[in-house]
Amino acid sequence: MDQVVSADHPRGLEKKRHRAGWGKRLAPYLLSLPAGLWLLLLFVVPLGVMMIQSLETCSPATGLCVMTWHWGELPSQVSLYRQQFVSSLEFGAAATVIDLVISFPIAYWIAFYGGRRKNFFLIMLLVPFFVSFVIRTIVWEFILSNNGVVLSFLRHQHLVPAGFHVLGTSYAVIAGLAYNYLPFTALPLYVAIERIDRRVLDAAYDLYANRRAAFLRVILPLTIPGIFAAFLLTFIPAFGDYLNQEILGGTSNTMIGTVIQNSFLVNFDYAGGASLSVVLLAISLLGIWLYARLLGSQAIEEYL
Amino acid sequence: MTLQSVADEGVSAPQQPKSRRRHRLGKFVLPTYSWLVIAYLVFPIAIMIFYSFNRVLTGLQLVSFTWNGFTTEWYSQWSNVPGLTSAFWLSIRLALVATLIATVLGTLLALALVRYRSNKFRGKVAVEQVLFLNIAAPEIVMGASLLGLFVTFNVARGFLTLVLAHVMFCIAYVTVTVRARLSGFDRSLEEAAYDLGARPFTTFRLVTLPLIMPGVLAGALMAFALSIDDFVTSNFISGSNVPFPVWVYGATRVGIPPQVFVFGTAIFAVGIGFAVLSIFLSRRQSK
Numbered sequence: 001m002d003q004v005v006s007a008d009h010p011r012g013l014e015k016k017r018h019r020a021g022w023g024k025r026l027a028p029y030l031l032s033l034p035a036g037l038w039l040l041l042l043f044v045v046p047l048g049v050m051m052i053q054s055l056e057t058c059s060p061a062t063g064l065c066v067m068t069w070h071w072g073e074l075p076s077q078v079s080l081y082r083q084q085f086v087s088s089l090e091f092g093a094a095a096t097v098i099d100l101v102i103s104f105p106i107a108y109w110i111a112f113y114g115g116r117r118k119n120f121f122l123i124m125l126l127v128p129f130f131v132s133f134v135i136r137t138i139v140w141e142f143i144l145s146n147n148g149v150v151l152s153f154l155r156h157q158h159l160v161p162a163g164f165h166v167l168g169t170s171y172a173v174i175a176g177l178a179y180n181y182l183p184f185t186a187l188p189l190y191v192a193i194e195r196i197d198r199r200v201l202d203a204a205y206d207l208y209a210n211r212r213a214a215f216l217r218v219i220l221p222l223t224i225p226g227i228f229a230a231f232l233l234t235f236i237p238a239f240g241d242y243l244n245q246e247i248l249g250g251t252s253n254t255m256i257g258t259v260i261q262n263s264f265l266v267n268f269d270y271a272g273g274a275s276l277s278v279v280l281l282a283i284s285l286l287g288i289w290l291y292a293r294l295l296g297s298q299a300i301e302e303y304l
Numbered sequence: 305m306t307l308q309s310v311a312d313e314g315v316s317a318p319q320q321p322k323s324r325r326r327h328r329l330g331k332f333v334l335p336t337y338s339w340l341v342i343a344y345l346v347f348p349i350a351i352m353i354f355y356s357f358n359r360v361l362t363g364l365q366l367v368s369f370t371w372n373g374f375t376t377e378w379y380s381q382w383s384n385v386p387g388l389t390s391a392f393w394l395s396i397r398l399a400l401v402a403t404l405i406a407t408v409l410g411t412l413l414a415l416a417l418v419r420y421r422s423n424k425f426r427g428k429v430a431v432e433q434v435l436f437l438n439i440a441a442p443e444i445v446m447g448a449s450l451l452g453l454f455v456t457f458n459v460a461r462g463f464l465t466l467v468l469a470h471v472m473f474c475i476a477y478v479t480v481t482v483r484a485r486l487s488g489f490d491r492s493l494e495e496a497a498y499d500l501g502a503r504p505f506t507t508f509r510l511v512t513l514p515l516i517m518p519g520v521l522a523g524a525l526m527a528f529a530l531s532i533d534d535f536v537t538s539n540f541i542s543g544s545n546v547p548f549p550v551w552v553y554g555a556t557r558v559g560i561p562p563q564v565f566v567f568g569t570a571i572f573a574v575g576i577g578f579a580v581l582s583i584f585l586s587r588r589q590s591k
Contacts, residue, residue, distance in 0.1 A: 023504075028425035031416035035409035035475050039434055042472040046449035053452050106341045109334040119583045123576075124342045130575035131349050133535050134549045135568040138556060139348040142355070147369040149351065182345065232440070240442030243535065247556060257444050264448050264540060270455065273448055281445045288440050 047281070053274035065270055077275040081259050085279070088255040091170065092239035095177035096185065099234050100227065102178070103186035108219075111193040125186045133180065137247045140176050141167065144248065168250035176244035181237060185230040188303035192226020193219070225295045229303040232291055236284045256280060349572060356565035366559035378562040382570075385561045391551035392567055398463065398547055399531040402470035406531075407524040409471070410478025411516070417479065418486040438476040446473060447540035454541060461543035469541055470531045477530060478523035485519025525578065532571070 054073055056065040078085065103125075110121045128136055142148055144166045154160045166172045196219060204214045242257030249255075256276060263273030356379075359372040383389045413431070422428040438446075450469050454461055493515065497507040513520075535549035542550055552564050 025424070028416040028420035028428070031412045032425075032431060035413035035479070036431060036434075038409060038472060039438060039475060042450065042453075042468055043438055043446065044434060046446070046453040049453050049456055050445075050449040053456070102341060102344075105334060106338040109338045113334065119586065121338070121342075123579045123583070124345065126579075127342075127345050127349065127576075129529065129533070130572045130579070131352060131568055132533050132549050132552065132571065134552045134556075135352060135564065136348060138552070138560060138564075139352045142367075142369060143348060143351060145369055179345075179348070236440060236442050240444040242444065243553070260444055260448055261539070264451055270452055274452060277445045277448045280442055284440065284442050284445075285437075288437075 050274045050277055053270050054278050056271045056274075058269055058271045070271070073271055073275045074279065077272055078279055081256060081276065084254050084256045084259050087170070087253060088239050088257065089283075091174050091177060091245075091253075091255060092235050092241075094174045095181060095238045096231055096235040098174070098178045099182050099185035100189075100230060103182060103189055103230075107186050107189035108193050111190055111196075122187075122190065125190070126183050128179065129183055134243065136180060137176055137243055140172075140179060141247050144172050144175070167248060168252065170249065170253045172248040173245050173253055173255070176248045177238045177241060180241075180244060181234045184234045184237065188226050188230040188233055189223065191303050192223040192229070195226075196222050226303055228291055228295065232287050233303070236287065239284070240280055352565050353569050353572075356562060356569050358562065360562060364559065365561055367562050367565065378566045382563055382566050385563050388548075388551060388555075388561060388563055388567070391546055391548045394463070394545055395532050395548035398466050398470060399528050401467050402474055402531045403524050403527040405467070406471045406474035406478050406527045407520060410475045410523055410527070411482050411520050413475065414479045414482035414486055418483055418489070435476045435479055438473065439480070443473070443536040447537035450537065451540040461541055462545065465541050465543070466538060466547065469537050470534060473534070473537060474527035474530055477526050481523035481526055482516065482519045485522070486516055489515060525582075529575070 052067070053065060055067065055069050055071065057068040057070050057073075058065040106121075106125070110118060110125075114121050131139075143150055145151070146165050146167065151160070151164070151166065155162060155164070166175075200222070201214060201218055204218045209217065240257050242255055242261050245253060245255040245258055257280075260273050260276050260280065263269045263276065355367060357374050357376065358367065359375040359377070360366065360368060361372050362368070416425060417428065417432065420428065447469075450465075450472075453459075454465055459465060494507055494511055497511045502510065533549060534547070535553060538547050539550050539553065546554065548567065552560070555561065555564065
């Protein structure tokens with residue numbers, strides 16, 4: 001590695017150059033080895049173990065699992081928890097669409113009119129992340145509860161009937177998901193809109209586009225990759241979420257995340273939990289694969 | 305829906321000059337809407353801070369929905385719930401260790417990815433795909449699969465497994481953040497250092513590192529924020545000593561001590577402090 005070589009040792013110079021060549025050739029591998037190993041052993045291998053586990057049969061009493069190549073576990077778990085998969089998809093999609101609708105105008109405004117206060121507004125968008133995820137959800141339980149700020153006010157104003165409640169319904173779960181994951185939608189949208197070259201917009205106006213045409217035919221098409229990225233980045237975590245359902249949804253409206261968590265931590269049914277996780281992962285990967293197929297695999301990282 | 309009304313507005317008033325319509329939209333409709341969204345985002349946090357000052361009337365010291373009067377009792381007794389306090393310090397220790405490791409590993413990986421093309425770095429594409437997958441995979445799957453791994457190989461769950469897991473999900477974010485800042489890096493500065501006789505490590509320490517430091521710091525802050533707030537993965541793999549979010553989750557079944565909101569408020573204040581500081585610093589830099 002020594003680069004400083006005195007001129008009167010030509011042989012040494014050659015040797016060291018040779019060694020430096022080796023070092024240079026190995027450099028990318030040495031640099032990526034620690035992180036690569038970490039990810040291999042604690043991310044890739046566990047996913048493999050999980051896939052193997054989904055084919056095992058576990059004893060509910062002892063929690064011990066034996067490999068039985070039980071291929072039927074996957075479809076049987078899916079049909080058993082079909083309802084939970086469907087409601088997870090529904091809640092996740094509803095929350096994501098709400099987030100897209102809420103955050104597009106504000107992302108647009110910050111990108112186009114934010115001026116010097118852009119950073120301030122971006123931090124305001126991120127503000128929920130400065131409070132712990134669990135606490136945020138608990139506070140929503142507070143807010144939406146029957147004696148909470150919102151409902152007691154509405155009841156007092158006779159805007160809702162006395163028996164009206166939100167907590168324990170699917171609306172509460174969707175509201176919680178929408179709040180918790182809003183920054184995941186707003187930031188990619190902001191990045192996408194910010195990137196639009198203003199001259200393109202000026203050109204559209206010069207060509208007599210009205211606002212609607214400029215929006216529909218210039219801004220929207222240019223932000224499509226960002227909208228897709230925002231959709232995936234919001235939908236995937238919302239789809240697998242179980243905290244909002246557990247805290248805000250009560251005992252009904254179970255999502256698949258809750259089932260997985262219970263399989264692993266309550267029922268010790270690792271095979272069942274692993275099968276459901278494999279399906280959950282497959283659905284998420286399908287979305288990612290479609291994205292990569294349509295817009296390139298690098299594209300989504302640009303919106304992180 | 306707002307978008308639709310925004311678009312309609314432009315069509316319904318064709319006689320107005322273009323710039324004026326644009327002006328009104330930017331000056332009134334969008335800002336009002338945006339401030340409403342910001343109010344919505346801040347509202348639960350305000351509630352949390354507000355209720356951290358709420359008096360508790362019952363003997364069980366748990367937060368209640370009704371306002372019983374102002375008190376700073378919970379701030380002076382912030383450490384009175386032993387489990388909560390130890391969970392909080394565990395989270396801080398965990399976040400510091402995980403951030404340190406993930407930042408070093410993630411930065412090195414980012415260097416490898418930015419500097420070497422796939423003909424010099426075989427497997428680069430695979431590494432990139434793993435990173436991508438790591439960021440995109442649902443957290444519950446990662447947590448569940450880690451639990452499966454630890455159970456299969458009989459690894460006792462505790463601080464060590466938490467560190468292993470937290471570093472795992474932080475690395476990719478650090479790498480992506482650092483890589484974004486590295487892409488505009490002027491390599492001739494390093495070459496100049498070599499020409500002046502600097503050794504590789506000296507060059508890295510005196511030239512490369514100071515230049516990529518803002519990116520590394522941003523990655524570290526990201527890792528810290530991810531680690532300290534992690535609930536899903538930690539819930540699967542923590543042993544008897546649980547980190548702060550998992551403790552709070554466990555407490556929801558029996559009731560929440562008001563100190564939870566005190567900790568929440570404190571974490572919020574520190575986070576916002578850092579954010580404001582970073583804006584301030586970037587502003588001074590740009591001047």
